[in-house]
Amino acid sequence: MSHRLPSGGRLIDRATTLGFTFNGRRLKGYGGDTLASALLGNDRMLVGRSFKYHRPRGIVASGPEEPNALVGLGQGARFEPNQRATTTDLFADLVAQSQNHWPSLDFDIGALNGLMSRFLSAGFYYKTFIHPRAFWKHLFEPTIRHSAGLGRPTSEPDADRYEHLYAFADVLVIGGGIAGLQAARTAAESGARVMIWEQSAHWGGRAPVDDPDVEGMPPDDWISATLHWLRAQPNVTLRSRTMGAGVYDHGYALGYERVTDHLPGLDAPRHRLWRVRAGRIITATGAIERPLSFAGNDVPGVMLAGAVRDYVVNFGVAPGRRTVIVTNNDDAYRTAITLHSAGLEVAAVIDARARATGDLPQRARSLGIRVMTGRAIARVRGGGRVTGVDICQHTGTGAAGALIACDAVAMSGGWSPVVHLWSHCGGKLIWDAGAALFRPDPARAPTGADGAAFVAAAGAANGVMRGAALLADARAAAAGGDAPAPEPEAITPVWIMPAAAGPGLRAKMWLDFQNDVKVSDVQQAAREGYVSVEHAKRYTTLGMATDQGKLGNINGLAVLSDAQGAPIPDVGTTTFRPPYTPISMGAIAGEARGDVFQPLRRTPMHDWHAAHGADWEPAGQWRRPYCYLRPGEARNDAVAREILAVRGGVGLIDASTLGKIIVKGPDAGRFLDMLYTNMMSNLAPGKCRYGLMCSENGFLIDDGVVARIDEDTWLCHTTTGGADRIHAHMEDWLQCEWFDWRVYTANVTEQFAQIAVAGPKARDLLQALGGLDVSSGALPFMSWAGGRLAGIPLRAYRISFSGELSYELATPAGHGLALWRALVDAGQDLGVIAYGTEAMHVMRAEKGFIMIGDETDGTVIPQDLGLGWAISRKKADYIGKRAQERAHMTDPDRWKLVGLQTLDGSVLPEGAYAVTDARNANGQVVTEGRVTSTCHSPTFDRGIAMGLVRHGPDRMGEVLRFNRVDGTTVEARIVDPCLYDPKGGRQDV
């Protein structure tokens, strides 16, 4: 029976009773409790089920290393799965539920897996589900998906808010135990700007539980005196409930502050992500106790010895009434002494070592506690709860001797320094065989920009577990210099208990409690040839649970090294990756959600579009009207209406999002000749030319119309999405390759509003505004003129993307809305309409114009698209020219652009492939083309498409078969891509 003691508990306030709910049951705890201590105080040891065998799971630890006590917390939009009860502060009306069981925690069908455990060993999934093939899709995968995963997320949007904070520190101390506090003090005394983080709500770490005194003072007094001093310093920032999540390059660190998890309803961010740049980082992250591997070490009631005394001292909670302690070191005797002092029964201390003669064992003996050396636990008795342990000789095979009745087992396999943060950015470890632990190797610390170490470990995190040596180590970490060597730990490594246990026992020794990985699984992995610890980890799933192996990894790799006959340091550890413990997705996102997820770019006419039925479509960070919906109108109908209105009259489209880059200087023409595949230097001022831009790989990356403004100024239009990318591309070549050329570029995309006026009545509309001669004589196709229309300054470019008579009017952004309104007003008699991007897309497809991103995908060269006319043969060089001479680029079998028309007039599916009857060596259907653009054409009242087809231009009139999603095919004829006005008479009038 776990229960609340009548007195004691240094962290709880017995005057404050807090009601909470666990699995629908109303329970009571005290202020200062964690959810775990409150559950134990209510005799709720069973808190969950393991992942694979659904074995009953009890609380094992008292801190963030807890593998079992994972619960769903909260309700509705504030529900969160997989929260550790040991690090959840109790608050009034907390609601928690256990996970991974059906139908209930106490009775779970999935526990039948445990009976099958012989067949569910390491690599089970890989070996079992391969044959027969169809079983995977229809049987195995649905079954696994049903049973996989711990907890279920809520489907509602997160109701809380989160924030990021940025800070700088000369010294960042991670960990607020006595080593961290001392390191912070030493650093602060030198005048450094210090920040110190403590993951829990309490400063001082384990000292108040473990140590009789710190520098002659009661630990709590030393802690409060040090905190008092630190808080008075202007150069020190202390954050509790802040976990050091990760250490990164050049002193960058992430801290995860849980601001209001324990204060629900407070108007503050729930979590805060600290993004700190530190000159030096001191990891004072303490140590985590290791379990011992004996049969039945996973039965609820078996706990870490340190955790048992934590619950007694900190929370006044006893995990059991009669406890057996099992150990290979002196430290666990502290638990025996603590339990004894609290009036609890210690049935025995089972010590695997032949002798235990240190101070702590002697003190335990002097208190009358039975100490049995050279002994081991053969197996734990009990299912849902410990009822006793069978004792055996540690050196033997586990032949059971005496049975000791007990309701709790406190185990200690020694302590492992928390080296995660040291290791995140490249810090290396050394194996200390005497102390049986990996500790940071100061000779191979993470290094900063100057090549010097920027991380130092202090205290238990450095393998210096306690006492004056620990404080000296912390001072040395903060001030530099060497610390005196610590007292050697009194420990004998024990990786399997008993040492010669047979297969039956080894199959009941848990290494990873959450993922159900046992000693036998790791040994099997070794037998099957898994040499690398990283491979063995993934094969067995050891350390892949939410606790990431904080408890079991060292034990597991020791078992692996033993099975391989290799020393532990040769096997090594798996990689430590951030975050140290899981952090919320909300904290990572911070404020970046909803409207502020990314900036919204608005053209000067944005609000007009919104007021006139714009059906928005995202285009990069812009929004563009896909079409303008009239009341009751369907999207397709709106698009068709807009197209027919343009083809029959005149329409306006907001083209402000098109990229506009000015290229200027004496060498600008020469530069543009390198950027574009065709000549731009010989373009006459006042003229426009369509140009293609390729990467050095030869692939088409952008297209657009270039206008020559004056003798040394060109204006390059790019695609909407390409403006920033192409400007960067230009700057790369200008700054890094042709830096002696006298050229400047400026991205003026947002400085100009641009409106395309398209349709046979476009000229009538501009003439109605008046002020600029837009006749074909004064302003012929592919030229431009500057002036004013309706008094508004602008440039009119005679370019067309629709195939109709068209002017693109560019005016300073501040005039954009006025110009748009003037066009709408003046065009009423002409029936002017605004049209959206889909009408633009369809009209360009009817014309056979390519679209970057549709006809191109990063593997297409201009030659594939029938754009050879836009590639200069005279130029010695342009970006991409040499690549386009490579054998694969000149291969006549490359797929080339054609138009496609279905025989039945239907619309081809997007991205459909042209299939043949042939099969390749893998049995896959051989394809000979694919659809790049497809739509319904209102102009022709049928489906039209473009696509890339093998030998396409030579196969006009042939019929191909294209696949459809439903498995059928549809026939389409190869035609010219340009269906509408192939002679171009309509745009050049």
Add this chain to the structure above:
Amino acid sequence: MLILTCPCCGIKADETELAPGGEAHIKRHGPGSSDAEFEAYLFTRANPRGVHFERWRHAYGCGKWFLAARATDTLEVFGTYPATSTAVPDAILSRIRARRPDWIKPDRIKPA
């Protein structure tokens, strides 16, 4: 998250301000080059565990490209220098040699 000092504006720039541009000191080969030369120019890149020369752009700062010499294994930065440099400045080469006596200078890295 590296910190690199932009040699153009002098800012100690956080990596979030920077855009990476791959290996530095690659000679462009255009029309007239052999397939082998062009392949080497376009595709062959060193991927050393150790001293490396890289292109970076101070994209969310002054906008200038620059070059950096750093160690990919220890993250040590030996120096940054202008993108217009066809050779590595002596001071940076000396620093590399002082810190990495075993370093063998690749042929394409020219001393100033």
